[in-house]
Amino acid sequence: MSAAAGSPAAGRLWPLRHAPWILLIYATRSIAAFMVGSSFGALATRAIGGWPGGDAALLEPGGLMLSELVRLRMDSLLTLVTHAGLFAIAMVPVGMVTSTLLLVSLCDPRRVMLPETLxxxxxxxxxxxxxxLVMTSFQVAIVWFFYMLAELLSLKLTSGLGVRGGDLAYGAIIGVSLIIVWLVSILHDVIRVAIVGRSLRTLPAMAAGWSIARRRWPELLAALWPRAAGAILVVLGSLLWLRHTGMSTSPRLALMALVQQVVAVSLVVLRASWLSRAAEIVGAGASDAVADEGLEYDQG
Structure with missing residues (x-):
């Protein structure tokens, strides 16, 4: 990455030149979510469409209607979940293209024309x-390892800590695995930025990403945590609101759709903001590496 590309100007999110790629990511995710969600919505409508209050009954405290829907329509739900999983896999290349287009825009301070961006x-x-593929396989392996570890220790944990204590310990082991997966995802983002911003191949980018993550992990975490917290608050706020509204009337349906779109746009913008800051950190890390190499050469 050039010095210009690693400058603060390269990481600014708000210029309009980034907006088309942010909107493209939002549009593709919205279309995919609609295609998947409409199938589950149709199943819920067939099951409880005539129930007073509509599908708001699924969100009532206790979850009785939701558990009954799962019990009575388990075969249909499993089919839909399978189709949704296959569709998610099919959407991976689309997500790779759209996110790479955004990274090209974020990592270059110039106003890059469309042909060059493509x-x-x-x-x-x-x-x-x-x-x-490498990083996702690594994350899956981490989850699998900790899951198997928790399963192997479950009897010992239950006998030593009791049922409740064993469940808490089991959950703690799985929680540790999820934290490690989250940290690996940060490294994955740094590697992707190194590939795009510094035009590196996979192995050099992984080496550079690991080096930058080791040197600048406080900056990376400081950049990520407020954005991650913001995303969690946005999602939790929308879920709490949805729990108390449902879709029993047309105005509520319209308002819920609006809130969902605001949440979707907010998540994409927060993600782009994090990648923007990661591009700055990777650029600074590259400058540090060049300076270190120059110092070693002078000392030699």
Missing amino acids: ARCGKHLGPTLVAY
Whole structure:
């Protein structure tokens, strides 16, 4: 990455030149969510469409209607979940393209024209896909390892701590695995930024990403945690609001749809803001590496 690309100007999120790619990510995610959600919505409508209050009954305290829906329509739900999983896998290449287009825009301080943006995106897709497969496989392996560890220790935990204590310890083990997966996802983002911002292949980008993550982990965490907290608050706030409204009337349906779109846009903007800051940190990390190499050369 050039010095210009690593400057604060490269990481500014708000110029309008980034907006098309943010909107593209939002649009593709919204279309995918609608295609998946409409199937589950149709199933819920067939099951309790005539119930007073509509599907708001699914969100009532105690979850009786929700548990009954799952029990009575388990086969249909499993089919829909399978189809949703396959559809999510099919959408991975689309997500790779849209996120890489955004990274190309974020990592370059210039106003890059569309043909150049598309060309650079195509150039980086191969290394980005390989990095995605490697890092995702690593994350799955982490979850699997901790899950198997929790299963192996479950009887000992229950006998030593009691049922409740054993469940808490089991959950703690799984929680540790999720924290590690989250940290790996940060490293994955840094690697992707290195691929796009510094035009590196997969292995050099992974080495550079690991080096930058070790050197600048306080900056990375400081940049990520407020954005992650904001995303969690946005999602939790919308879920709490949805719990008390449902979709029993047309005005509520329209308002719920509006809130969902605001949440979707907010999550994409927060994600883009994090990648923008990561691009700045990667640029600064590259400058540090060059300076260190120069110092070693002078001392030699």
